[in-house]
Amino acid sequence: MVTTTARRGTALATAALLSLLAAPAHATPRGASPTAAPATTTRPLLPEPDLTGLRGVLRTAQQQGAPGALARIDDHGTVQWSAVGVADRTTGRLLADTDRFRVGSITKTFSAVVLLQLVDEGRLKLDDPVDRHLPGLLPDDRITVRQVLSHRSGLYDYTNDMFADSVQGFEAVRNKVFTYRQLVALSLRHPRTTAPGGAYSYSNTNFVVAGLLIEKLTGRPVGTEYRERIIDPLKLRDTFYVHPGTGIPGRHAHGYLTPDRAGAPLVDATEQTASWAQSAGAIISSTRDLGTFYAALLRGRLTSAARLAEMKRWTVVNPAQGYGLGLRRRDLSCGVSVYGHTGAVQGYYSYAFTTGDGGRSLTALATTSNNGKVLNTMLGTLESAFCGARTRVGGTAGAAGRATSVERHEDIAPGVERY
Numbered sequence: 166m167v168t169t170t171a172r173r174g175t176a177l178a179t180a181a182l183l184s185l186l187a188a189p190a191h192a193t194p195r196g197a198s199p200t201a202a203p204a205t206t207t208r209p210l211l212p213e214p215d216l217t218g219l220r221g222v223l224r225t226a227q228q229q230g231a232p233g234a235l236a237r238i239d240d241h242g243t244v245q246w247s248a249v250g251v252a253d254r255t256t257g258r259l260l261a262d263t264d265r266f267r268v269g270s271i272t273k274t275f276s277a278v279v280l281l282q283l284v285d286e287g288r289l290k291l292d293d294p295v296d297r298h299l300p301g302l303l304p305d306d307r308i309t310v311r312q313v314l315s316h317r318s319g320l321y322d323y324t325n326d327m328f329a330d331s332v333q334g335f336e337a338v339r340n341k342v343f344t345y346r347q348l349v350a351l352s353l354r355h356p357r358t359t360a361p362g363g364a365y366s367y368s369n370t371n372f373v374v375a376g377l378l379i380e381k382l383t384g385r386p387v388g389t390e391y392r393e394r395i396i397d398p399l400k401l402r403d404t405f406y407v408h409p410g411t412g413i414p415g416r417h418a419h420g421y422l423t424p425d426r427a428g429a430p431l432v433d434a435t436e437q438t439a440s441w442a443q444s445a446g447a448i449i450s451s452t453r454d455l456g457t458f459y460a461a462l463l464r465g466r467l468t469s470a471a472r473l474a475e476m477k478r479w480t481v482v483n484p485a486q487g488y489g490l491g492l493r494r495r496d497l498s499c500g501v502s503v504y505g506h507t508g509a510v511q512g513y514y515s516y517a518f519t520t521g522d523g524g525r526s527l528t529a530l531a532t533t534s535n536n537g538k539v540l541n542t543m544l545g546t547l548e549s550a551f552c553g554a555r556t557r558v559g560g561t562a563g564a565a566g567r568a569t570s571v572e573r574h575e576d577i578a579p580g581v582e583r584y
Contacts, residue, residue, distance in 0.1 A: 211501065211525060212553025214238050216245065219549040222542060223249045226531045229538040231514075232421055232431070233260035236529040236546045237452035239460070246452065252418040252532070254433075264418040265403050265451050266530055267439065269508030270576035271517050272448040276375045277314050277491025278462065279390045281472040288382050291475060291490075295374060298381055302346070302374070304353060307361040310378065313371045314490040315480055319357035322368035323348055325580040327441060331535045332424045332432055335511045339437045342409045345377045348441070365480045365488055367579045369445040372491070376444025387444050399461055403451035409438045413449050420512020423535040431533065434512035446510050446576070452528035455515075459505050460523035462492075477504070493518075499552035503527075509576035514540055518547060525551065534577075541572045 223234040226249075233250030252260040283289055291311040295303055303320070312318040328334040352370040359366055376387045383390055388406035396404050405414055413435065421431040439447035450458075465473055479487030479494055487494040495503050495518060505518030505526075512534055519526040527550035531539050574581070 211520070211551060212499070214240065214245065214525075215549040215552070215554035216247070218554055219546060220247050220249075222545040222549060223247060225545075226539045226542045229542060230423060230431075230536050231531040231533040231539045233418060233532040234530065234543070235260050235262065235264070235418075235452065236527065236550070237262055237456065238525065238527055238550050239453075239456040240525045250532070254419065254421070254431075260418055260532065262452055263403075264416055265405075265413050265449055266418045266515070266532070267413070267420060267435075267508075267510045267513045268448050268450045268455065268515055268517070269442070269446045269510035269513060270369075270372075271450070271455060271506045271508040271515060272442070272444065272446045273372045273375075273491045274459075274462070274506050275391055275395060275448060276372050276379065276387070276444045277476065278467050279379050279387075279394055280310065280314065280375055281468045281476060281490065282394055283379070283382055285469045285472055289378070295378065299374075299377055302349060302377065305357070305361055309361070311475075311490070312361055313374050313378075315478075316365050316367045316371055316488060317359070317362055317480060318368070318371055318374075319359040319361055319363055319366065320349075320368050320370040320374070321352045321355035321358055322370055322579055323351035324369050324441065324578045326351065328578040329581055330425060331422060331511075332429075335422060335432070335434060335437075338441045339434075340411065341440055342438055343440045343443070345373050345380075345443065348373045348443070349377070365482055367488075367575045369442065369577070372445035373443060375491075379444065391448070395458065395467065399454075399457055401450070401454040401457060403449075404454045404458075405449045406447060407449065408443055408447045409440050411436045411438055417449075418513075418530065418532050420510070421533045422511045423533050425535070432511075434534075437511065439510060442510060446508070452530065455517040455528045456519070456526035459517055459519040460526050463504055463519050463521060463523040495547060497548055497552050499548075501551045503547060503551055507576055509534055509540075509574060511535075511577075514543055516543060516546060518551075520551070527551065535574075537572070537574065540574065544572050 226234040232254050235248040237246040246262040248260045252258050252264050292309050294306050295308050296306040308318045379387050379390055391406050419435045422434040476490040476492050479489055482488050485496045493506050503518040508515040514531045517528045529546040531543050
């Protein structure tokens with residue numbers, strides 16, 4: 166890989182590196198002051214990305230079972246990307262930075278942004294009980310909007326039951342269309358995991374409730390709110406919410422679900438309604454668009470400064486990670502903290518994170534899911550992108566080697582152990 170400027174490009178076979186157009190300008194968000202200043206122009210003291218290490222991470226993920234793996238770094242106008250493997254196992258077409266994919270739980274940040282814009286507009290408050298806006302939906306009128314967005318509501322994650330068996334569970338819902346209330350009802354069959362405001366407990370149910378809130382407060386489908394509040398203002402040309410459609414528009418990467426039974430063939434999971442996820446995980450996007458989205462968010466261009474500060478009030482997840490309101494914070498080995506979200510949906514694992522000033526972003530994709538080795542390996546893309554090459558371990562970039570913590574399959578069926 167060679168660092169290039171945003172107006173030059175080269176391709177290096179399967180480990181491709183291209184430089185594309187710089188991120189577009191962003192509109193002033195609803196509810197934000199038109200004079201609100203963007204993030205400071207002083208760049209954080211970050212080491213150069215470890216491009217060799219990044220390639221090593223992607224190759225390892227491919228060796229562990231991902232048909233393809235891709236990473237893109239946007240760094241103050243310079244774009245670098247690398248890909249290995251194929252976008253389609255049937256045709257053999259190589260994976261590239263222009264491929265769209267299902268982003269899974271990265272959708273949660275989009276949903277949180279819309280609700281925070283509605284807070285900016287005075288249409289609800291974060292500490293409102295959910296039942297004030299959706300009477301009778303939940304069994305406890307103490308559960309607040311803030312607790313839903315921070316995974317502290319105690320609502321059980323219905324995907325634990327739905328995907329206890331990965332392939333059988335997926336095939337049962339691949340073409341099914343759920344209502345939000347049906348998904349909430351699946352959750353309410355179980356006792357709550359904590360009291361309202363208790364310990365962090367990740368649950369897709371929370372962001373199904375968020376989708377219901379968006380539609381109740383606006384009177385419009387959640388996809389319309391994504392488009393008019395985020396997608397169109399940021400000119401995200403690869404980002405869609407097609408529910409309940411089953412296809413991915415345009416050029417896209419196929420996603421492959423790894424069966425629970427070792428040695429069983431991969432399942433092409435590309436075509437699906439993703440109705441089991443909806444506002445918790447059904448958006449389609451690209452590495453370019455996700456980098457643009459998170460950079461705009463951290464620069465204060467999607468919400469007011471006050472709402473962004475609320476979004477970054479962290480609940481401890483583990484010693485290296487916090488969760489705010491639909492936003493994750495990762496504390497890396499070099500002392501750098503980055504902000505974004507992870508995503509898992511059948512066939513796809515993704516990471517999308519940016520620095521506090523939005524100046525450097527990393528978006529990474531592996532075209533498989535239900536594979537703990539691949540998930541853990543892809544965490545190394547963050548170290549390579551933001552911490553650089555500080556040591557070498559066994560001929561592989563130290564950044565990749567330092568990603569030794571075990572990632573959990575938290576974004577889908579968090580209560581089911583996967584390996």
